[in-house]
Amino acid sequence: MAGRIPHTFIDELMTRVDIVEVIDSRVPLKKAGREYTACCPFHNEKTPSFTVSPNKQFYHCFGCGEHGTAVGFLMEYEHLSFPEAVEELARQVGLEVPYEGPTHTEPQQRQRNDNLYDLLAQSDRYYRRQLRQHPQGSRAVDYLKQRGLSGEIAAEFGLGFAPPGWDNLQRELGSTAERQEQLITTGMLIRKDDGKSYDRFRDRIMFPIRDRRGRTIAFGGRILPDSQESGAKEPAKYLNSPETPLFHKGQELYGLYETRQALRDIPRLLVVEGYMDVVALAQFDIRYAVATLGTATTQEHLNRLFRVTPEVVFCFDGDRAGRDAAWRALNNALPIMREGRQIRFMFLPEGDDPDTRVRAVEKAGFEADIETALNFSDFFFQHLGKLADTSSIDGRAQLVEQARPLLKLLPPGVFRHMMTEQLARLARLETAELESLLARADQSVAVGKTNQGHTAQHQGRKPLSPVRMALLRLLYRPELAQLAGAPQRFTDLDIPGVNLLVEVLEILQENPKLNSSALLERWRGTENGSHLEKLASWEPEVTTNESLEQEFSGALAQLDQQRLQHRCDFLLARSNQGELTPEEKRELQELFATLNRDKRQNAVKNRE
Numbered sequence: 001m002a003g004r005i006p007h008t009f010i011d012e013l014m015t016r017v018d019i020v021e022v023i024d025s026r027v028p029l030k031k032a033g034r035e036y037t038a039c040c041p042f043h044n045e046k047t048p049s050f051t052v053s054p055n056k057q058f059y060h061c062f063g064c065g066e067h068g069t070a071v072g073f074l075m076e077y078e079h080l081s082f083p084e085a086v087e088e089l090a091r092q093v094g095l096e097v098p099y100e101g102p103t104h105t106e107p108q109q110r111q112r113n114d115n116l117y118d119l120l121a122q123s124d125r126y127y128r129r130q131l132r133q134h135p136q137g138s139r140a141v142d143y144l145k146q147r148g149l150s151g152e153i154a155a156e157f158g159l160g161f162a163p164p165g166w167d168n169l170q171r172e173l174g175s176t177a178e179r180q181e182q183l184i185t186t187g188m189l190i191r192k193d194d195g196k197s198y199d200r201f202r203d204r205i206m207f208p209i210r211d212r213r214g215r216t217i218a219f220g221g222r223i224l225p226d227s228q229e230s231g232a233k234e235p236a237k238y239l240n241s242p243e244t245p246l247f248h249k250g251q252e253l254y255g256l257y258e259t260r261q262a263l264r265d266i267p268r269l270l271v272v273e274g275y276m277d278v279v280a281l282a283q284f285d286i287r288y289a290v291a292t293l294g295t296a297t298t299q300e301h302l303n304r305l306f307r308v309t310p311e312v313v314f315c316f317d318g319d320r321a322g323r324d325a326a327w328r329a330l331n332n333a334l335p336i337m338r339e340g341r342q343i344r345f346m347f348l349p350e351g352d353d354p355d356t357r358v359r360a361v362e363k364a365g366f367e368a369d370i371e372t373a374l375n376f377s378d379f380f381f382q383h384l385g386k387l388a389d390t391s392s393i394d395g396r397a398q399l400v401e402q403a404r405p406l407l408k409l410l411p412p413g414v415f416r417h418m419m420t421e422q423l424a425r426l427a428r429l430e431t432a433e434l435e436s437l438l439a440r441a442d443q444s445v446a447v448g449k450t451n452q453g454h455t456a457q458h459q460g461r462k463p464l465s466p467v468r469m470a471l472l473r474l475l476y477r478p479e480l481a482q483l484a485g486a487p488q489r490f491t492d493l494d495i496p497g498v499n500l501l502v503e504v505l506e507i508l509q510e511n512p513k514l515n516s517s518a519l520l521e522r523w524r525g526t527e528n529g530s531h532l533e534k535l536a537s538w539e540p541e542v543t544t545n546e547s548l549e550q551e552f553s554g555a556l557a558q559l560d561q562q563r564l565q566h567r568c569d570f571l572l573a574r575s576n577q578g579e580l581t582p583e584e585k586r587e588l589q590e591l592f593a594t595l596n597r598d599k600r601q602n603a604v605k606n607r608e
């Protein structure tokens with residue numbers, strides 16, 4: 001995808017765009033030394049660990065490890081695709097994105113998506129109109145009234161009506177073969193084996209599913225109780241759009257857009273099962289309910305939720321199936337749990353769902369229910385405690401065994417530590433045992449932290465390899481590449497990362513004005529790219545230009561020495577076999593001299 005926008009354009013864009021401005025207009029930044037900081041928009045925190053480096057044109061959060069360029073920030077923060085993020089930045093600095101290649105795939109793709117959004121907006125309007133105007137629409141209205149929904153709430157959530165019949169929407173919107181094709185792509189029509197198509201949603205209350213910008217990207221439909229709609233089999237009570245280019249179930253949450261419209265601050269979000277629950281709760285002024293769309297809650301869902309609130313409460317039925325679903329939700333949540341994020345589990349009385357419950361006890365009663373929700377650790381240990389009898393030694397050992405792999409899934413940090421302590425208490429471990437357990441936990445904490453690539457962790461450890469050091473300094477100051485001489489000379493060195501270093505040096509020497517973010521964009525989505533990003537998120541220990549230069553040159557000198565040594569070893573091996581030409585003999589002597597001189601110089605340097 002990225003290949004369709006020429007590199008040269010990205011290069012230019014990245015030099016014109018200032019990441020500080022881009023982020024500051026969305027997340028207000030404060031200056032702190034050479035960098036800028038804010039409370040991280042990607043995880044919930046009270047003290048800022050999100051930093052933006054104007055030098056590197058790079059952001060990094062020491063709390064959650066998120067990092068990237070201005071393009072990456074927009075992709076993450078505004079949920080844009082790569083071309084969309086590039087378009088947005090280009091618009092801000094007044095550039096037009098050129099698309100490469102004779103096929104113009106990108107604009108076509110975008111045009112196509114625009115058409116799809118447009119068709120869904122038209123479908124949306126059509127269904128709403130049918131709710132008011134269709135002769136059968138009153139059945140839907142009666143149903144909604146009987147469920148206690150007001151006209152205001154129905155309008156706010158954009159509820160509509162898909163009339164009975166196989167081709168209402170098709171006749172309304174599918175005027176051309178192309179539009180029919182697009183309606184199939186958006187999931188509104190279903191194609192039969194004989195090539196003909198029919199309406200997916202028939203005789204249903206329609207719930208538009210909106211993305212974070214409020215665009216309709218899919219629909220949910222609830223069958224009317226007295227539906228005459230006959231198919232080969234019993235129609236499903238709830239029906240959702242399938243996965244489409246615009247709709248990814250694992251990411252979208254019904255009601256999140258509406259919540260954000262209704263509330264400025266969102267102290268908590270309630271995750272319920274269906275869209276009817278969301279709307280019913282909104283009717284009782286509980287404006288913070290969302291629903292997944294026919295899937296279990298994914299980590300992507302949770303990350304999206306925690307971007308807007310510190311607390312997520314799962315609401316489940318009180319029966320066995322509800323408990324099982326809650327345990328699955330807890331398991332899915334383990335890798336994204338950390339301090340500052342709260343997850344709780346609420347169980348309704350058996351036989352109730354949020355819709356029936358809120359109508360029975362109203363807002364105050366329902367919110368009192370929420371207060372009784374179990375917190376993460378209580379539900380965790382309660383569930384495991386049910387599986388193991390903690391009054392016996394065997395049972396406690398079993399508890400530890402069952403808990404340990406799950407605790408390992410938690411990201412390192414205070415929360416994991418507290419969970420581990422709680423486990424030790426419950427397992428009634430002796431001090432020695434407790435300590436060894438905690439030590440093991442701490443060990444994995446240390447490993448986890450180095451993965452974030454924080455400078456503090458690599459300080460005092462073995463020194464950086466010259467390749468890494470050179471790359472690190474180049475990311476801080478790309479102009480250093482001009483001091484490097486011919487990069488190709490390093491290609492014979494058989495050390496990890498050297499090819500990447502050569503490539504980086506070549507690109508920078510050819511494009512002396514390139515900045516770090518443009519450089520990083522060249523490797524977007526590749527393994528080398530994530531390697532470079534990791535390096536970019538390290539803080540430099542030195543920040544004066546002089547020491548940057550010294551360290552860079554020092555690293556290259558080390559590589560040169562390795563290279564000469566390498567050549568020297570090669571020639572020596574040949575010489576042992578008596579195969580050296582006179583030229584090679586001279587070269588070997590010179591190499592000896594150079595290497596010895598370098599070694600003496602290094603020895604002097606080290607004494608200083």
Ligand SMILES: [Zn+2]
Nearest residue numbers: 040043061064
């Ligand atoms: Zn963060």
